[in-house]
Amino acid sequence: MKKSTILSLLTTAAIIATSVGTYTIWDTVTADSRDNTVTLRNPVTITDTTAEQSITASADELNPAAITASGTVKFKVQNENSLANSLTLEESITAGSQGALSETADYTIEFTGTGVSGKTDSSVTDGDEEYGYTITFTESGLSRLSANSNSCTVKVTATLQ
Secondary structure: OOHHHHHHHHHHHHHHHHHHHOOOOOOOOOOOOOOOOOOOOOOOEEEEOOOOOOOOOEOOOOOOOOEEEEEEEEEEEEOHHHOOOOEEEEEEEEOHHHOEOOEOOOEEEEEEOOOEEOOEEOOOOOEEEEEEEEEEEOHHHHHHHHOOOOOOEEEEEEEEO
């Protein structure tokens, strides 16, 4: 390579390095965007509004094979814009030290209410939702209740979907 070519390349590199690395005080090289506000929709919520109940089971005969008990649960649904379109009901029944009762073996349950099929309400709305339930305790469940002073606790969990 000729000396003039090398000198030309070095001169060009020096000019480029100086141009790229040099800004004057009046140059604007950074800019911030305007503040943009993000607004979230109102949350979808569900709260229990059930009044405390003392439910008495029916036992119209001596040593029945099954006993039924009925109650209601109420939930307040805030479902603006109908984001949730169904609600699933899931019960848990406990008999103190006997622990949780097992559906089918110890009891069966039937939920009732507008739009309810099985354990799902497919017509959930914005506002108050009320569901009835009827529990039928089997001989196994009655035996476990008997070991717990003939009582149990029923809890229903509602899940929006």
